[in-house]
Amino acid sequence: MSVRVRFAPSPTGYLHVGGLRTALYNYFFARKHNGKLILRIEDTDRTRYVEGSVENLIKTLTWAGIEFDEGPHIGGPYGPYYQSQRLEIYRKHADLLIEKGWAYYAFDTPEELEEARQKSPHHEFKYDRYSMRNQFTLGIEKTHELISQGVPYVIRLKVPDNQEIQFYDIIRGEISVNSKDVDDQILLKSDGYPTYHLANVVDDHLMEITHIIRGEEWLPSVPKHILLYNAFGWEIPKLAHLPLLLNKDRTKLSKRQGDVAVEDYIAKGYFPEAFVNFIALLGWNPSADREIYSVQELIDKFELEKVNKAGAIFDVVKLDAINAKYLYSKPIDELASEFRFWVEQRGYFNLSDEYLRKVVALLRERVKKLPEIIDFAPYMFEKPKQYDLEYFKKHWSDTTKEHLENILNLLRTIEDFTHQTVHDEVLKYLNERNLKLKEVIHPLRLAITGLSYGAGMFETMEVLGKDEVIQRLEYFLQNILPEIQNEKK
RNA sequence: GGCGCAUUCGUCUAGUGGUUAGGACACGGCCCUCUCAAGGCCGCGGCAGGGGUUCGAAUCCCCUAUGCGCUACCA
Numbered sequence: 001m002s003v004r005v006r007f008a009p010s011p012t013g014y015l016h017v018g019g020l021r022t023a024l025y026n027y028f029f030a031r032k033h034n035g036k037l038i039l040r041i042e043d044t045d046r047t048r049y050v051e052g053s054v055e056n057l058i059k060t061l062t063w064a065g066i067e068f069d070e071g072p073h074i075g076g077p078y079g080p081y082y083q084s085q086r087l088e089i090y091r092k093h094a095d096l097l098i099e100k101g102w103a104y105y106a107f108d109t110p111e112e113l114e115e116a117r118q119k120s121p122h123h124e125f126k127y128d129r130y131s132m133r134n135q136f137t138l139g140i141e142k143t144h145e146l147i148s149q150g151v152p153y154v155i156r157l158k159v160p161d162n163q164e165i166q167f168y169d170i171i172r173g174e175i176s177v178n179s180k181d182v183d184d185q186i187l188l189k190s191d192g193y194p195t196y197h198l199a200n201v202v203d204d205h206l207m208e209i210t211h212i213i214r215g216e217e218w219l220p221s222v223p224k225h226i227l228l229y230n231a232f233g234w235e236i237p238k239l240a241h242l243p244l245l246l247n248k249d250r251t252k253l254s255k256r257q258g259d260v261a262v263e264d265y266i267a268k269g270y271f272p273e274a275f276v277n278f279i280a281l282l283g284w285n286p287s288a289d290r291e292i293y294s295v296q297e298l299i300d301k302f303e304l305e306k307v308n309k310a311g312a313i314f315d316v317v318k319l320d321a322i323n324a325k326y327l328y329s330k331p332i333d334e335l336a337s338e339f340r341f342w343v344e345q346r347g348y349f350n351l352s353d354e355y356l357r358k359v360v361a362l363l364r365e366r367v368k369k370l371p372e373i374i375d376f377a378p379y380m381f382e383k384p385k386q387y388d389l390e391y392f393k394k395h396w397s398d399t400t401k402e403h404l405e406n407i408l409n410l411l412r413t414i415e416d417f418t419h420q421t422v423h424d425e426v427l428k429y430l431n432e433r434n435l436k437l438k439e440v441i442h443p444l445r446l447a448i449t450g451l452s453y454g455a456g457m458f459e460t461m462e463v464l465g466k467d468e469v470i471q472r473l474e475y476f477l478q479n480i481l482p483e484i485q486n487e488k489k
Numbered sequence: 490g491g492c493g494c495a496u497u498c499g500u501c502u503a504g505u506g507g508u509u510a511g512g513a514c515a516c517g518g519c520c521c522u523c524u525c526a527a528g529g530c531c532g533c534g535g536c537a538g539g540g541g542u543u544c545g546a547a548u549c550c551c552c553u554a555u556g557c558g559c560u561a562c563c564a
Contacts, residue, residue, distance in 0.1 A: 122490035453525035
């Protein structure tokens with residue numbers, strides 16, 4: 001039987017990084033086994049629905065390079081792929097469970113249930129079908145009467161009293177739970193929508209899903225699902241419950257402690273390849289002898305059996321390191337055109353492709369993310385607004401001004417303004433006077449960039465160009481120098 | 490509270506009875522050097538604890554501890 005897996009998010013806003021990893025593992029698994037990947041939207045909670053989130057989900061998944069074979073955006077033979085459009089199907093199956101005696105009607109209101117919960121000492125509440133308001137306490141006739149009168153009701157799963165429910169998880173192995181610890185789960189809500197438990201079992205079966213790969217938070221409800229599969233007489237898909245992604249303090253990854261939306265990382269300028277690479281390695285590792293893998297390699301090497309059991313902390317430092325590796329190795333032209341987007345977002349237009357290419361080539365090794373170049377080297381985009389005074393104090397001597405003026409004149413004479421020529425000329429000047437490069441290179445850097453750090457100074461000068469360099473030197477010597485020397489006193 | 494799952498350097502992990510417990514990121518040092526990076530070399534640092542089983546345990550079993558998840562007419 002060919003592999004069919006699904007990613008089934010809830011349209012509640014953004015794509016959670018944990019969700020992305022789940023989607024990724026499903027994607028890897030599907031591709032590796034030449035199977036199908038299905039996108040199914042679990043929108044059975046109308047109160048949590050966020051307008052436009054499905055489009056956003058698909059957009060973000062696409063950014064990450066995940067392609068679906070079936071889904072709401074592309075259709076497919078097992079649709080509809082919105083659960084909200086499958087209500088009759090769930091209703092029919094719920095009725096079937098009632099008929100077979102696997103489910104029953106209940107009339108307790110949310111308020112009544114809440115009250116019962118409050119009364120129990122330590123969250124010990126479990127639905128008691130022999131004391132609450134349902135078809136067992138009310139009787140069949142009364143039940144039908146209430147239903148025909150239009151009294152709201154839910155359909156609950158009738159969980160057997162004391163039965164050991166066993167199942168096998170590909171990642172965790174044999175797991176066993178006694179049914180006495182399983183609640184009579186609501187399957188069909190009073191608004192006619194199914195709960196997750198009914199909907200996912202029915203859909204996974206009807207959509208012929210062969211492997212359920214999802215987050216660990218679903219592990220405790222597997223017994224309910226097993227009961228449902230058995231009640232319907234259906235085969236249970238293979239199960240694989242992924243470990244959770246955690247905050248630095250090992251709590252479940254949450255909004256409070258950083259960004260959890262994939263969209264946030266897109267906005268920060270991480271590359272999709274790098275982000276996917278990083279996320280994929282949280283909870284699974286093909287060999288551990290390196291950390292950079294292409295998507296194709298991840299697909300080829302992926303094995304559910306090798307996924308870790310314990311949760312993994314989402315560490316941005318590592319993400320940055322991986323992103324930096326991609327930044328150092330991507331083709332310059334590709335980076336340059338992408339860089340234009342970030343540069344323009346910051347309000348810098350009218351920069352040539354060639355200029356952006358040079359800036360990226362010179363500075364990419366000094367930052368973790370492409371847009372960081374703008375903050376790291378603002379002098380590439382505008383004249384210095386301020387000058388590092390500490391840097392000035394450290395490298396300025398009584399003769400520095402004179403040398404800078406001489407070098408400025410020297411630069412004016414250079415026709416071929418490349419880093420090599422400038423370097424040679426400046427060094428010639430220094431050698432003639434028996435001076436070291438350090439005596440002028442820092443003052444030059446300060447005058448031209450305002451900062452104490454940056455790429456090689458001759459390379460920087462070449463990129464900025466002769467006119468700009470001369471302008472900046474002149475401006476510094478005439479306007480800035482008197483000012484800061486004044487301050488110094 | 491109940492039930493379930495988990496536990497190898499700070500972090501991500503390799504490891505499936507015999508290894509000096511390996512790698513990467515981070516951190517520290519050195520080299521390179523016009524600064525900052527990058528790169529190279531070196532270093533720091535770990536099997537949660539306790540019992541078993543075994544000639545031998547990070548690996549198998551049990552207990553404890555800790556963490557996490559679930560315990561909704563949310564997914």
